[in-house]
Amino acid sequence: MSGSESRDRSGLINSIPVVVVGAGPTGLTAATLLAGYGIETLVLERWDGIYPQPRAVHLDGEIRRILARLGVDADFEAISRPALGLRLIDPDMRVLAQFDRDPAGGSNGYPEANLFDQPELEAILRANVLRYPGITLRGNAEVVGMTQENGCVRVDFTDRVTGTAESVLAGYVLGCDGANSVARAAIGATMRDLNFAQRWLVVDVETAADFGEWEGVHQVCDPVRAATYMRIGTTRYRWEFQLRPGETAAYFNDSTNLHPLIAPWTGNTPPDALRLVRVAEYTFRAQLADRWRCGRIFLLGDAAHLTPPFIGQGMGAGLRDAANLAWKLAGVLADNLPASVLDTYEIERKPHAHAMIRLAKFTGRAMTDGGELGNLLRRLIAPRLHRLPGFTELVTDGQTPPLHRSETVVAHRFYRGLAGKLVPNTLLDGRRFDDIAAGRFAIITVVEPTPEQRREIEQRGGVIVIARPVLRRWLGRRHGALVRPDGTVQRTSRQLSDLIADLPGCKAPASDDYSRVSSPDA
Numbered sequence: 116m117s118g119s120e121s122r123d124r125s126g127l128i129n130s131i132p133v134v135v136v137g138a139g140p141t142g143l144t145a146a147t148l149l150a151g152y153g154i155e156t157l158v159l160e161r162w163d164g165i166y167p168q169p170r171a172v173h174l175d176g177e178i179r180r181i182l183a184r185l186g187v188d189a190d191f192e193a194i195s196r197p198a199l200g201l202r203l204i205d206p207d208m209r210v211l212a213q214f215d216r217d218p219a220g221g222s223n224g225y226p227e228a229n230l231f232d233q234p235e236l237e238a239i240l241r242a243n244v245l246r247y248p249g250i251t252l253r254g255n256a257e258v259v260g261m262t263q264e265n266g267c268v269r270v271d272f273t274d275r276v277t278g279t280a281e282s283v284l285a286g287y288v289l290g291c292d293g294a295n296s297v298a299r300a301a302i303g304a305t306m307r308d309l310n311f312a313q314r315w316l317v318v319d320v321e322t323a324a325d326f327g328e329w330e331g332v333h334q335v336c337d338p339v340r341a342a343t344y345m346r347i348g349t350t351r352y353r354w355e356f357q358l359r360p361g362e363t364a365a366y367f368n369d370s371t372n373l374h375p376l377i378a379p380w381t382g383n384t385p386p387d388a389l390r391l392v393r394v395a396e397y398t399f400r401a402q403l404a405d406r407w408r409c410g411r412i413f414l415l416g417d418a419a420h421l422t423p424p425f426i427g428q429g430m431g432a433g434l435r436d437a438a439n440l441a442w443k444l445a446g447v448l449a450d451n452l453p454a455s456v457l458d459t460y461e462i463e464r465k466p467h468a469h470a471m472i473r474l475a476k477f478t479g480r481a482m483t484d485g486g487e488l489g490n491l492l493r494r495l496i497a498p499r500l501h502r503l504p505g506f507t508e509l510v511t512d513g514q515t516p517p518l519h520r521s522e523t524v525v526a527h528r529f530y531r532g533l534a535g536k537l538v539p540n541t542l543l544d545g546r547r548f549d550d551i552a553a554g555r556f557a558i559i560t561v562v563e564p565t566p567e568q569r570r571e572i573e574q575r576g577g578v579i580v581i582a583r584p585v586l587r588r589w590l591g592r593r594h595g596a597l598v599r600p601d602g603t604v605q606r607t608s609r610q611l612s613d614l615i616a617d618l619p620g621c622k623a624p625a626s627d628d629y630s631r632v633s634s635p636d637a
Contacts, residue, residue, distance in 0.1 A: 131157050132448055134270050134285035136258050136298055140171070140233070141416035141433030142291035143240040147185045148441035150247035151554055154448055157283060158244075159256040159272055161292075165241065168393050169319050171233045172347045173198075173332075173427030174434075176223030176513045180540055180549055180602065181434050183225070187243050194235045197226035198345065199331040203482075203497050206337040206490060208379050211497035216331070224540035224547050227513030228332070230347040233430070256281075261288060261301035263410045287444060288412045291433070296418035302409035311401035311423060311476045313483070316367055318354040318377065319392040324384045326352075332427075333380070336482040336493050343425075344380050351392070354380075355424070357483060364396035399423040399479070401472050407461040413440060420468045425478040428471050439464050442554065442600035443523070451576075452619055459521035463535075470516045518603060525606035525617075533589075533596060533604045540602070541585045548586075549602060552578055556618055559586055560595035562611050575618050 133149055135142045138160035146156040174182075182191050197218035203211040220226045244250045255275040262269045268285045290298020299306075328346070335342035341357040354377055367373045370386045373394065381389065402421040407414045416433030440460045446452030485492065517535030520526045526534035538559070540547045551557070556577040564572070564579060572579050582590055590596060593607040597614045608614050 129157075130267070130284040130286075131155055132286045133157075133289065133444065134159060134268070134283060134287075135289045135291055136270070137161075137291035137293060137416070137418075138241070138252060138254070139291060139293070139416065139433075140237060140240060140430055141437050142289070143237070143244060144181065144185060144434050145289050145291060145415065145437035145441055146250050146252075147240070147244055147247065148437060148554075149445055150244075150249045151184075152442070152445035152449070153249065154445050155249040156251070157285070158250065158252045159258055159270070160252065160254050161257045161275070163254040165234050165237045167234055168395075169232050169234060169347075169351075169353070171236075171427075171430035172230055172345065172353050174229050174231070174431050175427070175515075176220055176225045176227040176229075177515060177537065178431040178434050179225035179229055180223050180537075181438050183547075183549060184438070184554065185240070185243060186246070187239050188225075190239045190243075191229075191231070191236065194239070194348070195229045195231040196330070196346070196348065198228035198230050199329065200228070201332050201334060202329060203493075204333055204335045205494060206335065206339065208335070211336065211493060212500055213331075214501070221512055222539040222541075223513060223537070224542075224549070228427070230345055232348055232351055258292065258297050261298060261412060263412065268411050286411065286448065289415055289437075289440070290412060290418045291415045291437075293417045294421060296414065298412055299404060299414055299418050302406070302412050302414070304404045304406045304409070304414065306402040306421070307405050309401035309403060309472060309476065311399070311479070313399045313423070313479065314358040314362075315397050315399055316354075316356045316358050316362075316364055316376075317393065317395050317397055318356070318367070318373065319394075320352045320354075320377070321350050321390045321392050322352070322384065322388055323350055324381075324388050326380050326382060326384065328380055334482055336490075336497070338483050338486050338489055340376075341483040342376075344377075352380075358396065364394055368394050401476050403465070403469055403472065407465060408457070413457075413460065415440065419465075420472065422468075422472045423475045423479050425475045425482070426471070428475060432468050432471060435467070436460075436464055438601045439518075446619065456522060459523050462521045463518040463524060466519045467516055523599060523605055524603070533593065533607050536604050537602050538596070538598045538604060539585065539589055541589075543580065548580070551580060552598065552600070552602070554600045556600060556605075557598040558595060558611070558614050558618065559590065559598060560611050560614070561587055561590065562594055564611060568611065568615060571615055572618065577618050 132154055133156045135146045135158045138158050146158050149156050182188050200215040202213045205211055218226050256272045257275050258272045260271040268288045271282045290296050333344040343355040345353050347353050374386050400421050404419045407419045415436040422429050443456045447454050518524050524535045540549050559580045559582045561582050594609040595614050596607045597605045599605050
C-alpha cells in the first residue's frame with residue numbers, strides 16, 4: 116500500500132506500508148531492517164524519549180550480528196564490553212566452576228557475551244534511524260486501538276501532548292509494544308503462563324572505583340539468596356538478588372541496608388563512592404503468547420514472549436523476531452515473495468523462543484532450588500561439569516537452537532543437517548559473510564557455477580560465495596547451501612541447480628550498492 120488518503124472523521128488518516136508500535140530495541144530494529152529494503156515505516160511510541168533507566172544488559176554474538184546489519188556495530192562496541200565467561204559461586208562466595216569465553220568471538224564473528232547499558236544502545240538505534248528518510252519516529256503517540264478493515268489496519272492513537280485523536284492506515288502492523296501490548300489485545304491473543312515467577316531486586320551502580328573482580332558474569336547459586344553480578348561498563352555495575360518473602364525494594368533504597376548485599380564484590384570501596392542509579396524490584400516471569408499473528412498484525416518482543424533473565428536472552432529474542440520477519444515482509448510488499456511466507460514467522464520463532472525460555476527457567480531453578488540438599492549437589496556437581504563432553508562448548512559457544520521446519524526452512528523430517536541454523540560469519544577476503552550477503556539470499560557452493568548460473572543468481576538479486584576452506588568444512592559432504600537474508604540456512608543440496616531453482620526473486624536492500632561477490636575464505 117502506498118500513497119496517502121484523508122478522511123473527515125477521527126483526524127487525518129495517512130496510509131503507510133508498515134506501522135511499528137513501540138520504539139524500543141525490537142521496534143527500532145524492525146523499522147531499520149525494513150528501511151534497508153526501501154519499505155516505509157511509521158514508528159509510534161507512547162513516550163517522548165528514551166526510558167532512562169537500565170534494563171537489558173547482555174546480548175550474544177548472534178544479536179551482535181543483527182546490530183552490525185543495522186550499521187551500528189562500531190557505535191555499540193564503543194559502549195559495550197565483552198564478558199570473559201561465567202563463574203558459578205556457592206553461598207560462601209567460593210568458586211564452584213568457571214567457563215571462559217574468548218572475547219575475540221566465535222562462529223558469529225563477535226564476542227558471545229556483550230555487556231552494555233540499554234539506554235545507551237537505544238540512543239544509538241534512534242540516532243541511526245535518522246539515516247533513513249523512510250522511517251518516521253513519532254513520540255508521545257499512545258496507540259489506543261487497531262481494527263483490520265478492507266485489506267489494511269486502522270491504527271488509532273492519541274497525541275499525549277495535545278490530546279488529539281488521530282489514525283493511520285497501515286498495510287501491516289508490528290506490535291513491539293511490550294508486556295502490556297495493545298497489539299496483543301487487538302488480535303485477541305493471551306499470554307500463556309509457563310509456571311515461573313520469582314521476585315528479584317535489581318541494583319545498578321555507577322562508580323569510578325575498580326573492584327578488581329574477574330570481568331565475567333558471577334552467578335551465586337543459593338536458594339536463600341541467589342545473586343548475579345557483572346560489570347557492564349567502565350563505571351557501571353549490575354547486581355540482581357532474589358528477594359525473600361516480605362522484602363521490598365524500598366528497604367534496600369537505604370544504602371545501609373543495601374551495602375551488605377554488594378559488599379562481597381565492592382570490598383573496601385566506601386558506600387559514598389557508589390552512586391545508586393537504580394534499585395528496583397522485578398518479578399521474573401516466563402510467558403508465551405498463544406498466537407503471534409492475526410491477519411496483518413504481528414507480535415514481536417515482549418508482546419509475544421517474556422523470559423527470566425538468567426541466560427540474558429530477553430531483549431535478544433525480540434531482535435531475533437525482527438530479523439526473522441523483516442525480510443519476509445519486505446519480500447511480500449515488493450511482490451517478490453508469496454504472502455504465505457509470513458505464516459513461517461510464528462512457525463519458526465515461537466518454538467525457538469519457547470526453547471530459550473525453558474533453558475532460562477532450568478538455569479534459574481538450578482541456581483535457586485533445592486535448599487541445603489541443592490547446595491550440596493551443586494558443590495558436588497558444578498566443579499565436574501567441565502568434564503562432560505561438549506558441556507563447556509554448550510555454555511560458551513553462543514549457538515541457539517535451529518529453527519523449526521517451514522516453507523523457508525527445508526529439512527528432512529528425521530535429519531535436519533544445517534537447515535534452520537545460522538551460517539558462520541567467517542571472514543572472506545577481509546569481509547565477513549554477513550557483509551557480503553548484505554541482507555540478500557546467498558548461495559554457498561563448492562562447485563564453480565557456469566556463467567549462465569551466475570547471471571540467473573544475479574538477476575534474482577542473490578549473491579554466490581565459493582566455499583573454501585572454512586565454509587567447505589562447515590558444509591561437510593554437502594555441496595552447497597541456500598542461505599536466507601537473515602543468515603539462516605534454508606536448505607542444502609548436492610546440486611547447485613536445485614539451490615538456484617529455490618532462490619526467490621527477492622528485492623535487495625535499497626540502502627547500499629552491494630556488488631556480487633565470489634570469494635574464498637581468508
